[in-house]
Amino acid sequence: MHELAICQSVIRQAEAVAREHGARGITRIRLRIGVLSGVEPELLARAFPLAQAGTLAEGASLEMESLPVRVVCNRCEAESEVPANRLLCGVCGDWQTRVISGEEMLLETLELLTAEESEHV
Numbered sequence: 725m726h727e728l729a730i731c732q733s734v735i736r737q738a739e740a741v742a743r744e745h746g747a748r749g750i751t752r753i754r755l756r757i758g759v760l761s762g763v764e765p766e767l768l769a770r771a772f773p774l775a776q777a778g779t780l781a782e783g784a785s786l787e788m789e790s791l792p793v794r795v796v797c798n799r800c801e802a803e804s805e806v807p808a809n810r811l812l813c814g815v816c817g818d819w820q821t822r823v824i825s826g827e828e829m830l831l832e833t834l835e836l837l838t839a840e841e842s843e844h845v
Contacts, residue, residue, distance in 0.1 A: 727763065727764060727767040727768045727770070727771040728771040728774060728775060730763060730768060730771075730829070731768060731771045731772050731774070731775035731776075732775045734753065734755065734775075734831060735753075735775050735776060735779050735780075735781045737831055738750050738753055738780070738781055738831065738834050739779060739780045739781065741834055741836075742780050742834070742836050743780075745836055745838075746838070746839065747780070747836035747837055747838055747839075748780075748837050748838065748839055749780050749781075749782075749783075749784075749836070749837035750779075750780050750781040750784045750834055750835070750836055750837070751783075751784050751785070751835045751836070751837055752784055752785045752786075752787065752833075752834065752835035753781060753784055753785070753786050753787070753831070753833075753834055754786075754787040754788075754789070754831075754832045754833040754834075755768075755786070755787070755788045755789070755829060755830065755831060755832060756788075756789045756791050756828070756829070756830040756832050757788055757789070757790060757791060757828075757829045757830075758790075758791040758792075758793070758825065758826040758827045758828045758829065759790060759791065759792065759793055759808045759826055760793055760808055760823065760826045760827045761826075761827055761828060761829045763829055765788045765790065768786075768788065769786060769788070772786045784835075789832070791825060791826055791828065792805045792825070792826060793805065793806050793807070793808050793811070793823060793825065793826030794806070794823070794824050794825035794826060795811055795812075795813065795814075795821035795822060795823055795824060796821065796822050796824050797813035797815065797816060797818055797820070797821050798818070798820040798821065798822065799813065799816060799818040799820055800813060800815055800816045800818065802814070802815035802816065803824065806821075808826070811823065
């Protein structure tokens with residue numbers, strides 16, 4: 725299950741950001757995941773509790789947003805949103821397209837627990 729390794733990597737990145745900002749913990753991680761990224765959101769959600777144990781993200785919530793596939797046509801230069809299994813231009817129907825969105829996985833936002841906030845908890 726490579727989703728566990730992905731979760732661990734995301735948490736390492738989130739912890740680096742948290743330390744950089746002097747945070748005492750991470751309360752929320754929000755990801756944007758392209759449908760062509762090869763990442764299964766359901767498996768990622770199942771792996772997350774295992775990966776977060778003993779880290780600054782322990783107890784944090786995980787939110788995921790699915791990103792659609794977008795292509796640009798090499799012929800007419802139009803951009804369009806297309807189904808993952810049909811990468812044809814949405815305007816002219818040509819097959820010579822380039823994927824410009826939908827393959828990525830982005831760490832969009834983090835909510836951090838600051839030292840001041842943890843004193844009031």
